[in-house]
Amino acid sequence: MNEQFEIIEDQDDIPSNPTSNPRVADLINARLSRRGFFKGLMATSAVAGAYMATNGVVRAQDASTLTFKSIPQKITKTHAVADGYDANILIRYGDKVVADAPAFVPGAVDAVSQNKQFGYNNDFIAFMPLPVGSDSSDHGLLCVNHEYTNAELMWPGLKDAMGVSQEQALHEIAAHGHSVVEVKKTGGTWQVVDGSKYARRISALDTEMVITGAVAGHDRLKTSSDPTGTRVIGTLNNCAGGKTPWGTILIAEENFNGYFGGDISKTNEERNYKRLGISTDSWYSWVKYFDRFNVEKEPNEPNKFGWMVEIDPYDPTSTPKKRSALGRFKHEGATVILNKDNSVVAYSGDDQRFDYLYKFVASKKFNPNDRAANMDILEDGTLYVAKFNEDGSVNWMPLVHGDGPLTAQNDFNSQADVLIETRRAADLLGATQMDRPEDVEPNPVNGKVYVMLTNNSKRKEANIVNPRVENIHGHVLEL
Numbered sequence: 001m002n003e004q005f006e007i008i009e010d011q012d013d014i015p016s017n018p019t020s021n022p023r024v025a026d027l028i029n030a031r032l033s034r035r036g037f038f039k040g041l042m043a044t045s046a047v048a049g050a051y052m053a054t055n056g057v058v059r060a061q062d063a064s065t066l067t068f069k070s071i072p073q074k075i076t077k078t079h080a081v082a083d084g085y086d087a088n089i090l091i092r093y094g095d096k097v098v099a100d101a102p103a104f105v106p107g108a109v110d111a112v113s114q115n116k117q118f119g120y121n122n123d124f125i126a127f128m129p130l131p132v133g134s135d136s137s138d139h140g141l142l143c144v145n146h147e148y149t150n151a152e153l154m155w156p157g158l159k160d161a162m163g164v165s166q167e168q169a170l171h172e173i174a175a176h177g178h179s180v181v182e183v184k185k186t187g188g189t190w191q192v193v194d195g196s197k198y199a200r201r202i203s204a205l206d207t208e209m210v211i212t213g214a215v216a217g218h219d220r221l222k223t224s225s226d227p228t229g230t231r232v233i234g235t236l237n238n239c240a241g242g243k244t245p246w247g248t249i250l251i252a253e254e255n256f257n258g259y260f261g262g263d264i265s266k267t268n269e270e271r272n273y274k275r276l277g278i279s280t281d282s283w284y285s286w287v288k289y290f291d292r293f294n295v296e297k298e299p300n301e302p303n304k305f306g307w308m309v310e311i312d313p314y315d316p317t318s319t320p321k322k323r324s325a326l327g328r329f330k331h332e333g334a335t336v337i338l339n340k341d342n343s344v345v346a347y348s349g350d351d352q353r354f355d356y357l358y359k360f361v362a363s364k365k366f367n368p369n370d371r372a373a374n375m376d377i378l379e380d381g382t383l384y385v386a387k388f389n390e391d392g393s394v395n396w397m398p399l400v401h402g403d404g405p406l407t408a409q410n411d412f413n414s415q416a417d418v419l420i421e422t423r424r425a426a427d428l429l430g431a432t433q434m435d436r437p438e439d440v441e442p443n444p445v446n447g448k449v450y451v452m453l454t455n456n457s458k459r460k461e462a463n464i465v466n467p468r469v470e471n472i473h474g475h476v477l478e479l
Contacts, residue, residue, distance in 0.1 A: 128313050
């Protein structure tokens with residue numbers, strides 16, 4: 001399993017940060033060596049039974065307060081649950097989503113049917129109560145991402161994922177995206193509501209989306225299928241996401257770079273695409289069959305991906321919106337929180353080793369009495385990137401065209417350029433390199449923000465609260 005893990009990690013998490021910006025591990029080490037503990041910035045192990053921090057003092061973690069008997073820690077062909085708990089299948093790959101979806105046929109190659117059925121590889125799951133605005137916990141919408149496909153499992157006997165046929169590639173494309181299904185708990189059992197008016201499949205095959213914010217209509221997003229630069233078909237590699245106070249969901253486009261191929265040196269976007277990890281070799285066969293995935297034929301298509309996508313699950317006729325104001329990078333998700341004055345803040349991590357932590361502050365405030373007035377709050381605001389200091393403080397640096405190095409001298413001619421090349425803009429501002437920042441969770445009770453740093457096997461430094469070189473288990477930052 002370790003060998004398999006390393007292969008997967010090497011494929012989707014090859015560092016592409018060319019800067020010598022300070023790394024968070026260096027700052028942790030410097031502060032620990034000087035004071036022995038944190039005050040404003042604390043690092044704790046992500047592994048149970050290691051360390052925790054209270055009032056700035058690092059100490060051994062107390063015994064777990066969980067009372068159930070743990071299941072054996074081993075990998076088996078079937079899943080397991082603790083004694084006294086049950087696990088039931090609610091919906092699976094190929095199951096019916098929309099009312100006219102046909103029955104699933106294992107091993108079939110049928111993109112049209114797949115486009116109406118539950119997609120592949122679930123990541124983010126959101127429960128949205130029904131009716132909208134209620135606090136119901138037994139009736140609602142289940143909103144589920146379909147991040148990627150495993151062709152060798154979809155069609156057993158296939159030896160090489162790059163060897164799929166054009167028809168199989170179309171099926172894979174349809175299996176990407178998102179599903180919305182209505183679920184209800186009756187007699188203690190959850191079930192999908194058949195024929196629900198809310199049911200929807202959003203796919204990379206044919207779901208049209210609009211691009212909002214400063215990037216919309218920019219020349220760098222114009223393609224032969226969309227000369228306006230304002231629309232795009234589908235969304236790719238949707239990892240985690242988030243929920244908004246006005247009842248929409250956000251789904252994240254993470255490792256979109258792996259879907260494109262071709263010689264990036266033949267485009268005007270070579271520097272941009274190199275920073276994002278786009279290379280000649282695609283992870284999928286799609287590049288062989290469809291021009292949109294070949295940068296030599298459609299050099300601007302990748303600029304339509306790498307965004308946060310906002311979806312209204314309560315309106316199956318609504319058009320998903322890619323919110324360019326939140327920046328373009330490998331989004332793991334976006335956690336939205338309301339401040340006491342109803343201002344809206346969204347935190348997001350760029351899920352790659354040595355990349356950065358961001359937050360977005362919307363220009364408009366949340367209106368608790370008017371859902372419609374909130375629907376485009378994420379269209380405009382200020383995006384910030386984090387720079388951590390040795391004294392434990394954090395500087396949030398605005399990514400605004402014209403500020404500091406973000407000028408025409410560095411090929412940033414507009415705010416659209418800053419957002420399209422968010423990573424390079426953050427590089428120039430001296431943002432702090434992180435160990436794969438994934439989930440970011442603000443705590444509305446204590447006012448603190450917790451940043452989950454997943455791992456970084458390339459890291460060689462150690463410190464008292466994270467005493468592991470090759471940081472394969474990650475750590476947690478408390479802001």
